[in-house]
Amino acid sequence: MALYAIGDLHLHFQSELKAREQLKGRLWKNHEEKFQKNCAKLLTAEDTLILAGDHSWGRNLEECEQDFAYIEALPGRKILTRGNHDMFWDAAKTERLNERFEGRLSFLQNNYFPYGDWAIVGTKGFTFEGPFYLNRRGQIVGWDEAAEERAKKLVARELERLRVSFEAAKADGYDKFIMILHYPPTSILERESGFTRMAKEYGASQVIYGHCHGETRFFDSLQGEVDGITYRLVSGDFLRWRPEKILD
Numbered sequence: 088m089a090l091y092a093i094g095d096l097h098l099h100f101q102s103e104l105k106a107r108e109q110l111k112g113r114l115w116k117n118h119e120e121k122f123q124k125n126c127a128k129l130l131t132a133e134d135t136l137i138l139a140g141d142h143s144w145g146r147n148l149e150e151c152e153q154d155f156a157y158i159e160a161l162p163g164r165k166i167l168t169r170g171n172h173d174m175f176w177d178a179a180k181t182e183r184l185n186e187r188f189e190g191r192l193s194f195l196q197n198n199y200f201p202y203g204d205w206a207i208v209g210t211k212g213f214t215f216e217g218p219f220y221l222n223r224r225g226q227i228v229g230w231d232e233a234a235e236e237r238a239k240k241l242v243a244r245e246l247e248r249l250r251v252s253f254e255a256a257k258a259d260g261y262d263k264f265i266m267i268l269h270y271p272p273t274s275i276l277e278r279e280s281g282f283t284r285m286a287k288e289y290g291a292s293q294v295i296y297g298h299c300h301g302e303t304r305f306f307d308s309l310q311g312e313v314d315g316i317t318y319r320l321v322s323g324d325f326l327r328w329r330p331e332k333i334l335d
């Protein structure tokens with residue numbers, strides 16, 4: 088039994104055109120096939136796979152049907168968090184999603200899922216992504232402050248949701264946590280944030296996140312051990328479509 092994670096499958100079995108415009112390059116060529124093969128090699132039915140958001144380009148559940156069928160057919164149990172592109176997922180209606188996909192897919196939002204004596208907690212998260220103003224040498228000399236204010240509100244809302252998830256697990260007696268986000272835990276301006284502080288507060292062992300695509304973005308946030316917590320970027324292109332082992 089092992090726990091694996093990856094994010095940002097950006098499936099598009101029913102929305103070919105949009106995907107082709109957005110994610111280009113060698114790594115994205117037949118990425119569904121590469122990922123499926125890696126899962127078949129690595130995972131068994133006893134394993135759990137965390138999918139850290141940006142599952143599908145579909146705009147609603149109907150447009151995601153084939154993408155979900157692909158995910159369901161992967162080996163093991165699947166736990167999904169929300170990404171910024173997951174239009175099918177209304178945060179307030181997560182319970183309905185869990186009912187609809189019961190026994191097939193688990194949706195993580197204002198709840199938690201057990202893995203042995205660990206609790207998997209999480210939310211979409213949010214981080215300020217600019218616009219930043221650069222000088223001729225590419226150094227940041229300022230940013231859009233109104234956008235930063237809006238980002239602060241979204242971060243606060245996501246932190247509330249994350250706390251609900253931690254508290255639900257704690258109320259059931261869990262004290263070992265794996266924390267999942269879609270957005271990176273810190274912006275490029277930060278070394279810590281409300282998300283890193285909450286991970287510390289509850290004693291999370293690992294923080295897993297996705298969202299960062301392309302070589303210029305892979306190191307936007309924390310990676311490796313910081314203050315006793317292991318941070319891991321698991322976006323599919325960063326992992327070259329090979330799910331990362333989180334726990335044995």
Ligand SMILES: [Fe+2]
Pocket residue numbers: 095097141170298299300
């Ligand atoms: Fe993504």
Ligand SMILES: [Fe+2]
Pocket residue numbers: 141170171172269297298299
């Ligand atoms: Fe994303």
